[in-house]
Amino acid sequence: MTTKYLMIFSEIAEQIESGAISTHTLLPSENELKDRFCTSRETIRKALTLLSQKGYIQKIRGKGSLVIDRSKFDFPVSGLVSFKELAEKIGSRPRTIVNELSLLKPEGYIKQQLQLSNKDSVWKIMRTREIGGKKIILDKDYLNKKYVPELTKEICEDSIFDYLEKELNLSISFAKKEILVEEPSIEDRELLDLEGFHNVVVIKNYVYLDDASLFQYTESRHRPDKFRFVDFARRSHV
């Protein structure tokens, strides 16, 4: 089951992406859309709000909804995107090497970051991401076993993300992301093709479920020349 305003959003978004609706033109007015989709104006407005948040349109009071050129914003890395999704959008054939998959008793930094007790167990996964024959990214994942009882090498080679959402039906709701630049660790030097680079870009990801419980901590360590983060932000006037 999908809702009416999501269907309207998808339909308009698809028309913008396909070019059926040109950029730099105005959408039909909310009143016209209301009639066209046989719905109420508030429902149309929910769809338009989504389009605005996703960078498809700019609403201008008194005038209308301007279709903007979203292709300029290439969104791939923004938001919560997994390596698999990312690689698919880039279109390159990536390879994932699972360096480690183990079940640990939590301690130190990880215990604190994941807010674990001594009774908990935690999965540790270490993976190297290879693009164009070079080892570019080192991913270290820590998952609370309470939410993920079973995990295999095959799952880790594919996408943990997919497994969690599609197989386990865990609903990921929000994440805090932190981007830093660090000196390469011994692990980085061992597992990545650093080729003389003096820094790595570290993305720390704290992933939360629908009920606001923290269940995953991920560190993604990139070679700096292959790193790019794109963000689209609306200025909030609050």
Add this chain to the structure above:
Amino acid sequence: MTTKYLMIFSEIAEQIESGAISTHTLLPSENELKDRFCTSRETIRKALTLLSQKGYIQKIRGKGSLVIDRSKFDFPVSGLVSFKELAEKIGSRPRTIVNELSLLKPEGYIKQQLQLSNKDSVWKIMRTREIGGKKIILDKDYLNKKYVPELTKEICEDSIFDYLEKELNLSISFAKKEILVEEPSIEDRELLDLEGFHNVVVIKNYVYLDDASLFQYTESRHRPDKFRFVDFARRSHV
């Protein structure tokens, strides 16, 4: 004039921040809030949607709105935040040095980035940001003169952002931000205290006005050890 749902948002947000409403508890139900604020449920829901987007609460179907511990997410650098706002939140006494303030005919990269014609003029501002006695950030701003007829050294030493929003009443609506790591340029080496660091973190900012016109391009070049970017993202299920 401020709207009802923004007032409700502010009031609840303030109560959460002050601790008057504890984290890990549920807010009153939407029906109760509706009565308490003498309004309709949709208006309450607009306020709660905002609280959710800003990371104050997590809505759980069938249960209620859980207050989450937002202090864990220290938001400062996320979104569209100017250096001045940022420094204020960090609480340090920063210093801004204006290295250059000039009016140019657009050419090359900048002309293309700002989508300028030969008839336009463009402001170029180059500023060094000093924190704790060290030159840490190099900011290069390019502004379309069409929108900003006048600009002085004093304004640049304070906050261009404030000037645009408060004096000129330009309404900034959204921005695209891009984060990269680059080799330091000759300029970087001259103007920053790099102290042996081999990379700079470059934040490219494309700033758009309310009518979706691009009017500012900014490059912010950071010493890598002083750089930190924090982002809070909700997983969109679209």
Add this chain to the structure above:
DNA sequence: TAGTGGTCTAGACCACATG
């Protein structure tokens, strides 16, 4: 079964932009 949030409706009034 009762209470919660998620969606939807058919109106209404307002502020802003344009001719």
Add this chain to the structure above:
DNA sequence: ATGTGGTCTAGACCACTAC
């Protein structure tokens, strides 16, 4: 004066959670 988006209302039905 007309049309646009921004806000608000007082209902309604649904899906989910909890008891």
